[in-house]
Amino acid sequence: MSRPSLPTDRPLRDATRLIHEGEARSGFGEMSEAMYLTSGFAYDTMEAAEARFDGRDPGFIYSRFSNPTVATFEKRMIALEGAEAGRATASGMAAVTASMLCQVKAGDHVVAAKALFGSCRYVVEDLLPRFGVASTLVDGADLDQWRAAVRPETKAFFIETPTNPTLEVYDIAAIAGIAHEAGARLVVDNVFATPILQKPLTLGADVVVYSATKHIDGQGRTLGGMVLGSDQFVMDHLHNFLRQTGPSLSPFNAWTLAKGLETLSLRVHAMQASAAKIADVLAVHPKVTKLAYCGRADHPQAALVAKQMAGGGTLITFRIDGAKPEAFRFGNALQVVKISNNLGDAKSILTHPATTTHQRLAPEARAELGITDATLRLSVGLEHVDDLLEDVETALKAV
Ligand SMILES: *Cc1c(COP(=O)(O)O)cnc(C)c1O
Secondary structure (H helix, E strand, C coil), rough: CCCCCCCCCCCHHHHHHHHHHHCCCCCCCCCCCCCCCCCCCCCCHHHHEEEEEEECCCCEEECCCCCCCHHHHEEEEHHHHHCCCCEECHHHHHHHHHHHHHHCCCCCCCEECCCCCHHHHHHHHHHHCCCCEEEEECCCCEEEEEEECCCCCCEEEEECCCCCCCCCCCCCHHCCCCHCCCCCCEEEEECCCCHHHCCCHHCCCCCEEEECCCCCCCCCHHHHHHHHCCCHHHHHHHHHHHHHHHCCCCCHHHHHHHHHCCHHHHHHHHHHHHHHHHHHHHHHCCEEEECCCCCCCCCHHHHHHHHCCCCCCCCEEEEECCCCHHHHHHHHHCCEECCCCCCCCCCEECHHHCCCCCCCCHHHHHHHCCCCCCCCEECCCCCCHHHHHHHHHHHHCCC
């Protein structure tokens, strides 16, 4: 057999583990990760099949349960997050839905912050109650609201921080403390911060979920998701739910995402450096009325950002001086930055949340979250920062 892929006698840093963790070479000794595009696995004998199924032999059975290429991606994510265990899913929403549904039953109750990605809000606000799981939405920054929302049957808290699109930051350690006092788990959607800049498990969260579609792929190619937590959470709740309901990640997409992880740290840091420069220019521009960037000293929760994040991230949200026509004129005048609803991509992306990602919300609900018709979200990519600055400044002149 081949040599072990990593030294086991000393700890390795994230950047190294992201490149080597979880290697599963075939007999050919290929350098790049093999792609095991297979639904099933053959057994040498009937007895071998029996041993696989009764658990004496821990090998692979069926790609709905596990697959070598998917396992490579999972191992890299587990190492990066510092989690005990984790499972990949076909999309970020499959990860969010599974992370919640796997741990609740009719009669339970969940509490979530109001400021959520649209589909996450649907899961908490509309889907769970259809199956008898009540939900309460609170202002995530107000710890008293979390305390007041707790009921004897509360099983889970759900937050996203920084929030989409307003980039509000919630205190993960404090909210985890309230959850644990209530005997509930805290689930954190860590997409905006990325696992490079924020490690919710070390701050007290119980479960972390990702849309790997965003920074982890980072090149707009595939959907994917990941749920991470303790061995016990995965074994008692998540594993069986995923295995029996089947929102499995395809091995092809897992391969793409595992290769994405090799460059994740480099990409996030480069995008963040450009975002910081662009935020500084936009913040003082006369046609920009309000700007949020987690890396700026004027972020309302700058102290909390310093406490729980390792940087300001790759997203900027701002308001154009005006309303929808001005916001649209700005977007339509951009040439390098593309108009889309994705984020975390090598290509910079502008989004108008009110008419796209948050269109489903009633105008009052959007207003409550601070999303106006002039609000724009910029996901800063890997283009040369001067080209991005010229693009943004030219488009502002068109407003
Ligand atoms: C995109 C996104 C999701 C959903 O992920 P998909 O891969 O699109 O299913 C969930 N949460 C956040 C914060 C996101 O940005």
